[in-house]
Amino acid sequence: MKLKKPYLLFLGDAGDQLAAKTAQGIRDWRPDNCVGQLRLEGCNADIGLKDMTIDEAREAGARTLVAGVANRGGLISKAWAAKLHEALEGGLDLAAGLHNRLIDVPELREAAENFGRNIFDVRHPAETFPVGSGEKRAGKRLLPVGTDCSCGKMYTALAIEREMLKQGRKATFRATGQTGILITGEGVSVDAVVADFISGAIEVIAPANEPDHWDIVEGQGSLFHASYAGVSTGLLHGAQADALVLCHEPTRTHMRGLPHYPLPELEDCMEANLKVASLTNPKVRFVGASFDTSRLEEDEALAFLEEMHKRLGLPAVDPVRTGVAAIVNDLA
Amino acid sequence: MKLKKPYLLFLGDAGDQLAAKTAQGIRDWRPDNCVGQLRLEGCNADIGLKDMTIDEAREAGARTLVAGVANRGGLISKAWAAKLHEALEGGLDLAAGLHNRLIDVPELREAAENFGRNIFDVRHPAETFPVGSGEKRAGKRLLPVGTDCSCGKMYTALAIEREMLKQGRKATFRATGQTGILITGEGVSVDAVVADFISGAIEVIAPANEPDHWDIVEGQGSLFHASYAGVSTGLLHGAQADALVLCHEPTRTHMRGLPHYPLPELEDCMEANLKVASLTNPKVRFVGASFDTSRLEEDEALAFLEEMHKRLGLPAVDPVRTGVAAIVNDLA
Numbered sequence: 001m002k003l004k005k006p007y008l009l010f011l012g013d014a015g016d017q018l019a020a021k022t023a024q025g026i027r028d029w030r031p032d033n034c035v036g037q038l039r040l041e042g043c044n045a046d047i048g049l050k051d052m053t054i055d056e057a058r059e060a061g062a063r064t065l066v067a068g069v070a071n072r073g074g075l076i077s078k079a080w081a082a083k084l085h086e087a088l089e090g091g092l093d094l095a096a097g098l099h100n101r102l103i104d105v106p107e108l109r110e111a112a113e114n115f116g117r118n119i120f121d122v123r124h125p126a127e128t129f130p131v132g133s134g135e136k137r138a139g140k141r142l143l144p145v146g147t148d149c150s151c152g153k154m155y156t157a158l159a160i161e162r163e164m165l166k167q168g169r170k171a172t173f174r175a176t177g178q179t180g181i182l183i184t185g186e187g188v189s190v191d192a193v194v195a196d197f198i199s200g201a202i203e204v205i206a207p208a209n210e211p212d213h214w215d216i217v218e219g220q221g222s223l224f225h226a227s228y229a230g231v232s233t234g235l236l237h238g239a240q241a242d243a244l245v246l247c248h249e250p251t252r253t254h255m256r257g258l259p260h261y262p263l264p265e266l267e268d269c270m271e272a273n274l275k276v277a278s279l280t281n282p283k284v285r286f287v288g289a290s291f292d293t294s295r296l297e298e299d300e301a302l303a304f305l306e307e308m309h310k311r312l313g314l315p316a317v318d319p320v321r322t323g324v325a326a327i328v329n330d331l332a
Numbered sequence: 333m334k335l336k337k338p339y340l341l342f343l344g345d346a347g348d349q350l351a352a353k354t355a356q357g358i359r360d361w362r363p364d365n366c367v368g369q370l371r372l373e374g375c376n377a378d379i380g381l382k383d384m385t386i387d388e389a390r391e392a393g394a395r396t397l398v399a400g401v402a403n404r405g406g407l408i409s410k411a412w413a414a415k416l417h418e419a420l421e422g423g424l425d426l427a428a429g430l431h432n433r434l435i436d437v438p439e440l441r442e443a444a445e446n447f448g449r450n451i452f453d454v455r456h457p458a459e460t461f462p463v464g465s466g467e468k469r470a471g472k473r474l475l476p477v478g479t480d481c482s483c484g485k486m487y488t489a490l491a492i493e494r495e496m497l498k499q500g501r502k503a504t505f506r507a508t509g510q511t512g513i514l515i516t517g518e519g520v521s522v523d524a525v526v527a528d529f530i531s532g533a534i535e536v537i538a539p540a541n542e543p544d545h546w547d548i549v550e551g552q553g554s555l556f557h558a559s560y561a562g563v564s565t566g567l568l569h570g571a572q573a574d575a576l577v578l579c580h581e582p583t584r585t586h587m588r589g590l591p592h593y594p595l596p597e598l599e600d601c602m603e604a605n606l607k608v609a610s611l612t613n614p615k616v617r618f619v620g621a622s623f624d625t626s627r628l629e630e631d632e633a634l635a636f637l638e639e640m641h642k643r644l645g646l647p648a649v650d651p652v653r654t655g656v657a658a659i660v661n662d663l664a
Contacts (some may be wrong), residue, residue, distance in 0.1 A: 134558025134590055191528040198527050198562040223565075226466025226612050230530040230566030237558050258466055272607065280558050 001127065003095050003120055003185040004063035005033045008052060008087070012069045012080055013042040020045035022097060022179050023068025029158050029183050035060040040079055045069070054083075054090040064120075066182055067096035074098075076105050084108055088117045095120040097178025097189075122181040123189045125201070132199030132238050134280050139209030142331075143241040144219040144290065145273045147263050149228065149256045151249040152319065153219035154180055156290040159319035160245070161216045163328045170213040174206045176235065180218045190220055191231045198234025199280075206239060214331075215239075219247065223272050224264040225255055233276055240281045244273055245327060246289040246312070250296070250304060266312065288315040288327030333459065335427050335452055335517040336395035337365045340384060340419075344401045344412055345374040352377035354429060354511050355400025361490050361515050367392040372411055377401070386415075386422040396452075398514055399428035406430075408437050416440055420449045427452040429510025429521075454513040455521045457533070464531030464570050466612050471541030474663075475573040476551040476622065477605045479595050481560065481588045483581040484651065485551035486512055488622040491651035492577070493548045495660045502545040506538045508567065512550045522552055523563045530566025531612075538571060546663075547571075551579065555604050556596040557587055565608055572613045576605055577659060578621040578644070582628070582636060598644065620647040620659030 009023040017024070027034050027047045036052035039045070052060065065087040071080065076098075084094055084102065088111040096102050101121040103109050112119050120126075142160060144153040157173055158180075164171035173180070175187025186205075193201045206215040217239045221228030248266060255261040264272075270286055277284040289312055293301035301321055308316035315326035341355040349356070359366050359379045368384035371377070384392065397419040403412065408430075416426055416434065420443040428434050433453040435441050444451050452458075474492060476485040489505055489512075496503035505512070507519025518537075525533045538547040549571045553560030580598060587593040596604075602618055609616040621644055625633035633653055640648035647658035 131589075132559040134593060191526075193527055194523075195525055195527050195530050195563045195566070196523040196560060199559055223608075224611060226569050227464040227531055228528065229569055229608075229611070230562040231527045233555075233565040234527070234562030237561055257463075261466060275604065275607075276555075276561075279556060279561070 001120060001122060001125070001181065001186060001188070004093055005185055006035045006062055007033055007064050007066045008054070008057035008062040008092065009034055009037045009047065009049060010065050010067045010069065010083070011037055011039045011043050011045045011047070012067065012071065013040045013077070014045035014069045015072070017045045019070045020047060020068060022182060023047050023066070025179055026066065026068055026183050033185065035062045038065070038083070040083060054087050054092065058091050062092060064093040064095050067094070067098065068182060071098055074100055076100065076102070081105060081107060085111050088112055088115050091115070091117070093118045093120065095122060095182060097122045097182055099123065123178045123192055125188055125193050129193060129197040129201040129204055131196060132203050132234070134199070134237065136240065137208035138211055139213045139215060140242045141206055141215045141217055141239050142243040142245065142287070143217045143236065143239045144245045144247045145232070145236070146219060146222045146247040147224060147266065147269050148222050148249065148252060149225055151247050151252070152290055152292040153247045156245055156247055156319050156324065157216045157218050158183070159324045160328060163324050164214060164216070167328060170210060172213070172215055174215050174217045176202070176205070176218040176220050190235060191228065195230065198231060199238035202235055202238025217241070223276060224269060226258060226261060236273065236277045237280045241277050241284050242281060243287040243331065244277060244284060246270055246286060248289070249292040286314055287331055288317065290324065291316065291318050293318045293321055333452060333454060333457070333513065333518060333520070336425055337517055338367045338394055339365050339396050339398045340386070340389035340394040340424065341366055341369045341379065341381060342397050342399045342401065342415070343369055343371045343375050343377045343379070344399065344403065345372045345409070346377035346401045347404065349377045351402045352379060352400060354514060355379050355398070357511055358398065358400055358515050365517065367394045370397070370415070372415060386419050386424065390423050394424060396425040396427050399426070399430065400514060403430055406432055408432065408434070413437060413439060417443050420444055420447050423447070423449070425450045425452065427454060427514060429454045429514055431455065455510045455524055457520055457525050461525060461529040461533040461536055463528060464535050464566070466531070466569065468572065469540035470543055471545045471547060472574045473538055473547045473549055473571050474575040474577065474619070475549045475568065475571045476577045476579045477564070477568070478551060478554045478579040479556060479598065479601050480554050480581065480584060481557055483579050483584070484622055484624040485579045488577055488579055488651050488656065489548045489550045490515070491656045492660060495656050496546060496548070499660060502542060504545070504547055506547050506549045508534070508537070508550040508552050522567060523560065527562065530563060531570035534567055534570025549573070555608060556601060558590060558593060568605065568609045569612045573609050573616050574613060575619040575663065576609060576616060578602055578618060580621070581624040618646055619663055620649065622656065623648065623650050625650045625653055
């Protein structure tokens with residue numbers, strides 16, 4: 001799955017800024033991939049790009065309209081469908097990470113066929129993958145792992161890629177979820193592949209590489225999440241991670257979506273991940289810890305990071321507040 | 333997915349007895365589900381049932397023709413297709429656990445529609461499943477777990493179910509693979525569900541039950557198999573196993589399909605499974621060990637089981653050689 005760049009970012013009729021957070025992520029992490037934004041009437045989001053019509057975007061070089069926005073009630077509204085149809089007609093591919101597929105909207109499917117355009121529903125893998133081989137491959141790989149879902153693994157991975165590139169090192173972010181795929185234009189939504197092929201899919205998207213090249217593989221779920229640990233396990237095995245980064249949101253009181261499950265202790269989480277990861281890479285180690293301290297005050301947050309640094313014996317960062325240089329600097 | 337019983341077992345043109353091992357398994361474990369066998373010219377297998385035509389089977393009450401046989405080269409031959417077509421026309425549903433689907437053969441799909449029959453490709457889940465909730469449910473569950481794939485987990489589970497029923501206890505085998513599904517007529521091929529729903533699928537097929545009822549859940553893969561550990565992890569979490577049985581084939585020299593991976597030590601395998609299983613059931617424990625000693629001589633095998641009994645401090649059985657009563661007797 002590989003999207004054509006650059007993009008026109010479609011914000012639809014997003015009720016607020018949060019509804020457009022995927023578009024915001026694309027703009028933040030890959031500004032060069034974006035030529036403008038397209039907003040429908042009633043849109044309350046603005047990601048700071050130039051507002052463009054489809055024709056203007058096409059002229060500015062856009063190849064794909066990316067719906068980087070949650071659709072209200074999970075439905076493709078008439079206003080959406082009309083605009084997306086116009087994009088296909090105007091020469092753009094479509095890409096979205098919605099639960100329901102754009103390709104399942106008959107008028108869009110027909111328009112794509114008629115105008116020779118592609119529709120990428122990135123949450124739904126279009127390829128098939130081999131069974132994982134577990135064979136050692138060249139190059140290095142870093143994987144953020146979490147105490148829970150949604151605790152900053154993608155953000156941490158993208159920040160580490162950016163810091164590595166800034167330091168002149170070779171690094172590539174490998175997307176394993178829909179937002180990551182829309183940001184980079186490729187990857188696999190690993191929680192949507194058939195269970196037998198979890199590790200195999202990761203082996204494909206993070207293949208052998210130069211010895212000093214780092215793949216920064218996007219993490220998913222948590223070994224301690226009763227719903228999704230199978231995905232996290234296959235991801236650890238497929239990544240053959242050399243380096244793990246622990247991710248944690250310190251104010252969370254229970255596992256996301258599972259009010260009856262407490263968060264694991266950080267040390268237990270690290271031990272379990274090392275154990276699983278060591279099957280395919282016995283040399284795996286933790287190289288840092290990354291915390292989402294956005295719910296703490298500045299002085300509280302910095303004291304917390306210092307405490308974690310001492311407790312874990314690892315660089316402890318918040319990618320937003322402190323950056324991730326402390327992790328990357330130490331990485332051999 | 334629920335097949336209509338009883339079955340006519342289709343052996344096709346099986347080259348040898350091994351090619352018909354699924355049919356043999358159905359006959360061994362659910363003889364009451366079988367009215368007869370149907371063999372094509374050139375079939376070298378015989379599972380000891382009465383040879384029947386489709387009409388004879390229909391008259392004897394058969395509702396489904398089950399293709400309990402490997403198809404040569406993965407293709408549905410003309411001779412197969414003609415006979416399967418005849419079965420649909422004669423009033424039977426079709427069921428198979430092949431990699432390629434019977435429903436994808438146009439003449440069979442059309443015939444099923446025309447004659448109002450169903451085709452069950454049990455390797456390919458037809459339903460969707462919820463995300464696992466991890467919520468504690470009533471009833472007890474036993475799960476065989478392996479050092480490797482294909483080391484006797486299904487056989488052990490079926491033998492434990494049979495022994496429990498013989499002792500007048502409440503027990504139900506829950507199939508998680510294609511052979512198990514064909515044997516019992518229901519279940520889910522868990523390695524074929526979408527990765528996000530592994531544990532959720534198991535929660536559905538092994539639901540809340542009476543407090544003294546045991547679900548004997550079929551195990552899959554191994555936490556130590558680099559290709560499939562994600563499936564095994566989700567299965568452990570979804571099963572919320574109260575009791576685990578370690579399964580192992582003592583002459584195996586490396587993980588199946590992975591010549592570069594050694595087998596784990598039994599104690600390491602037990603520790604890892606307890607760790608993963610304890611997330612959704614902190615009271616989980618091992619209640620026995622089951623060995624496939626078919627490649628050992630009788631005296632060697634019995635000495636080995638005695639040694640394992642002492643080493644692990646658990647009942648150590650070979651379901652074929654000794655039966656599994658030693659495990660079931662001790663089970664509270």
